[in-house]
Amino acid sequence: MTTHFITAEIDLQETPAELLEVIETELKKQGEPLRWAITSVDADKQKATVEAVVTTVTALCK
Template sequence: MTTHFITAEVDLQETPTELQKAIEAELQKQGEPLRWAITSVDEAQQKAAVEAVVTLDAVSAE
């Protein structure tokens, strides 16, 4: 298993619950999120910047 630090940009949502789901869905594309934080919000662009640590399973060579 390896860990990676990633950044992502997510559209702001109507509710905090919807925003959390959107962030987690975006992070799942990169691996299994261990932790994440919204580091900035651009109200004009309606975007949230997210920094996260995700894990990836190591592929075993056969």
């Protein structure tokens, strides 16, 4: 298992529930999220920056 720190830029959504779903979907593309936080919001661009720690399972080579 490997742990990674990632940053993602997410489009702001109409409702908090939609935003949560979009964030979780985007993070799961990179691995299994351990924790995450919205660290900044650009209201002009309608973007949120999310920082997260995710884990991935690596295959063992023989």
